[in-house]
Amino acid sequence: METHALESDAGFAGLGLREELLRALTNLGYEEPTPIQQESIPPLLAGNDLVGQAATGTGKTAAFALPLLHLLADGKRGTGPMALVLVPTRELAEQVSQAVHRYGRDLGVRVLPVYGGQPIGRQLQALARGVDVVVGTPGRVLDHIERETLQLSDVRTVVLDEADEMLDMGFAEDIEAILSETPAERQTVLFSATMPPRIDSIARRHLREPVRITMGRKAVAPGEVPLIRQTAYIVARAHRSAALGRILDVEVPTSAIVFCRTREEVDQVTETLNGRGYRAEALHGGMSQDQRDRVMGRLRAGTTELLVATDVAARGLDVEQLTHVINFNLPVAPEAYVHRIGRVGRAGREGSAITLAEPRDQRMLKAIERLTGQRITLEKLPTVTDLRARRLEVTRTALQTSLETDDLERFRVVLDSLTDEFDVENIALAAVKLLHEAAGGDRDEDEIPTPSVAPERRTPQTRDPRPGGRRDRGHNAEVARLFFGIGRRAGLRPQDLVGAIAGESGLASRDIGAIQITDRFSLVEVPEPAADMVIAAMQRATIRGRRPTVRRERFVR
Incomplete structure (x- = not known):
């Protein structure tokens, strides 16, 4: 009905x-x-x-x-x-x-x-x-x-x-x-x-x-901008951190969440952003509940402007002043993207969803567009010239706000002492220069190369012909077998391993392959490119109340 x-x-x-x-x-x-x-x-x-x-x-x-x-x-x-x-x-x-x-x-x-x-x-x-x-x-x-x-x-x-x-x-x-x-x-x-x-x-x-x-999204009237602006930038993996900083400098978000796949990535991105002068805080499953509560309190109070988080840690969060969601990398499933961007554009508020994608991610972007029924606009990464222009605009806005709201009379004595020797216009330009430099406006930046984007080739071993099914792992598919130091004696079940890996690493459950559980240990197949990420994510995770050893299998069977 x-x-x-x-x-x-x-x-x-x-x-x-x-x-x-x-x-x-x-x-x-x-x-x-x-x-x-x-x-x-x-x-x-x-x-x-x-x-x-x-x-x-x-x-x-x-x-x-x-x-x-x-x-x-x-x-x-x-x-x-x-x-x-x-x-x-x-x-x-x-x-x-x-x-x-x-x-x-x-x-x-x-x-x-x-x-x-x-x-x-x-x-x-x-x-x-x-x-x-x-x-x-x-x-x-x-x-x-x-x-x-x-x-x-x-x-x-x-x-x-x-x-x-x-x-x-x-x-x-x-x-x-x-x-x-x-x-x-x-x-x-x-x-x-x-x-x-x-x-x-x-x-x-x-x-x-x-x-x-x-409940579908509200239809967009002709000429009306959607509440969530969805854009993506194609960036090589090696330049993602620099690209993130460039985008944040241009966007100047009031408050933003940056989504990463793993805890280690969260910590790395948080350190990079703080080094760039942002007030960033990490949020992931390796933190206690008290630590998470303190981080969220600072974000809601405005003392933190950027939250860098994993999908699991940020699930269900609602921050009223949030203006941007940034995907440091694409999630492993289109549905996860829907949950991520749902952090903004709530209750009629406008927001932006920005994704850093690698050239090979084009197929995932198309899958997301089919799921959401909305277009993700591919844009060119801001150039150094764009960044400098944006910084000048920020300086101009700061000056305009000061002229409209501040009491400037107490600085007149400085102006009067300089006008006998210098032109008023040059004095103003010097003041603007000092303000601009104090805000980091002349920081040196290198151009970020734009990767060439080649059409993706469809190969039988990577296609998933069944809705929601696992990928066909033919003889050409690269898989890694991981050893987990926990087994049947601890009451372990396959769903415990799938839930822990998907929840901690962000790997989609459908990408987890064969699982073998013995009395004392278990073996799990995962895609080779994701193996190190899964191992790193599981180092501090608990399964059935235990923290097992997780590593690559040492022996080929």
């Missing part, structure tokens, strides 16, 4: 929500429901299952959390949860948990986030006391089920949030196992930014006659 936008002048009050929730929304400053909330809340209040496709930042959390809380208040609360929300990352688990707590404060809702990296003892104590809503990552939720510390027999609503991301991270089997532990008559809600065939397959198996809602 398809739905269409509802017209209502009554705001949230017209959706049938209980008074406690309306009061909480008023206190939080919410005035009108977003389109996804307007369409989702009534059928969810009526008890329908629902499949919703909407981009990040459209208000999906409130769209499922408000009906969940409304129905929760009607039921008799026990020790076990009445609602379960599955999310791909711990950052999103924290964000959704906080939102549910804020909305349900007047209902006395007991909500608990569960995810890896958090002391499990605290979670065990909360579960023993009793909770109403559990928000968790699939791996940790399944861990609690296996420990018999989480009982799902009383669950009335299950929400799969960012379902496409969970599947990309290798959680498909975990999700199936978790759903099998919940009552068959539950209400099931699925939200996703994209709808690949695997998502539709889950919906057919686990949802009963769901209401289907698709």
